[in-house]
Amino acid sequence: MDAADSAGHGWYRFILSFPPHLVREYVNRLGIDSHQKVLDPFCGTATTVVECKKLGIASMGVEAHPMPHFAGQVKTDWTINPDELLNHATQIADAVQHELASQGINDDVDSSDRLNDIDLLTLPAESMRLLLTDSMSPMPMHKTLVLLKHLQERSGSQFHRHELLALAKSLVSKIGNLHFGPEVGISPAKPDVAVVSTWLENVTVMAEDLRQLGSSMHTPAAVYRADSRQLMRAVPADSIDAIITSPPYPNEKDYTRTTRLESVLLGLVRDRAEMKQLKQSLMRSNTRNVYKGDDDDVWVADHAEIQRIAKEIEDRRIAMKKTSGFERLYAKVTKLYFGGMARHFDELKAVLRPGARLAYVVGDQASYLQVMIRTGQLLADIAERQGYEVIGIDLFRTRLATATNQQLREEVVLLRWPGTSSTIH
Secondary structure, three states: OOOOHHHOOOOOOOOOOOOOOHHHHHHHOOOOOOOOOOEEEOOOHHHHHHHHHHOOOOOEEOOHHHHHHHHHHHHOOOOHHHHHHHHHHHHHHHHHHHHHHOOOOOOOOOOHHHHHOOOOOOOHHHHHHOOOOOOOHHHHHHHHHHHHHHHHOOOOOOOOHHHHHHHHHHHHHHOOOOEOOOOOOOOHHHHHEEEEEHHHHHHHHHHHHHHHHHHOOOOEEEEEEEEOOHHHHOOOOOOOOOOOEOOOOOOOOOHHHHHHHHHOOOOOOOOOOHHHHHHHHHOOOOOHHHOOOOHHHHHHHOOOHHHHHHHHHHHHHHHHOOOOOOHHHHHHHHHHHHHHHHHHHHHHHHEEEEEEEEEEEEOOOOOOOOOOOOOHHHHHHHHOOOOOEEEEEEEEEEEEEEOOOOOOEEEEEEEEEOOOOOOOO
16 A cells, blocks of 8 residues: 555455555446446445545445454545544543553563462453464453453444544454464564554554545445345445455455454454354355355356366366365365356345446465466356456466465456346356
């Protein structure tokens, strides 16, 4: 992300979020103006919605995951007075510092030597089991929970959601023991780290951004929590002029794992039952969210190329004697992913206006036993079978697959919805 684009976007982002300048490019390429409405049905942390709001274009986002959904809602709320936000957060910071000081803890000085002298706060056992092992050290956890307690005591404040999002960013950027490369991993443990000042720095950035963004605060923007395969639950019929989005790719990236620390600390996912419910609401793009009864694959049962790829994956698995539960699901999840996307394209028809233009940012994958999956070409074919017109496939960028050194393409699939459908079965 360019530094000039950071206002609003930088409040909280996935490590692999697509860049705001790409949204601007396709707003121009697709001829979208302020009289039209844009939808991002896989909106993640709301890059498309935030950028459209900056450009004065009405937009909507749909996201099934509660953490990015929450982030998107906050990132598109620019009605908060920045000076009042900063004043409110400073009062909370002072109160937290005072409570920590009463325990002999100075937030800005390593206090890990106090571990045995304090009854440290921690999460309930069920929530702790959801966290990646060693993703947060005991003293930073304690200080974070003290801060959260003070935030919850003021939960009726108009600033509460912005303050929580600033904490979410702090957790993944500095407080937790995480690294992203691009998968989430665990760095060497930090015995202690400044929690309150880190959080207040992020609130300060928000306040500075709000001063810059205020002129566009009234451009309509909304982010709804819904499954992209069930859009009619959130999006009015015949209301959308354009789509700019980046759906998940068919790989082993578990988006609930990437956001686990902040999701659990903010109380958005509290136990394994809620985690399962969340995973079931997401597109099946990795083997960790495949469940008995999943049937999106029926949508591509007659698609010869997808069936060929799934068979090649399964044949290679057998030849390589790969027998783990996850490996046995590689072929299945490939069919579930493309079937889910077919179901999504079908659901989308009801909310599009005739002539609507669509841009899908997707990437090739070779995650499943190094079998190449040309995602963009397959999605274009699936959409065409659903009655969409394929305008073209633009090359966005290339990268090399780590295992095979093959060149993988990241592309933008361009479609048009004519307003009528003759779906091929």
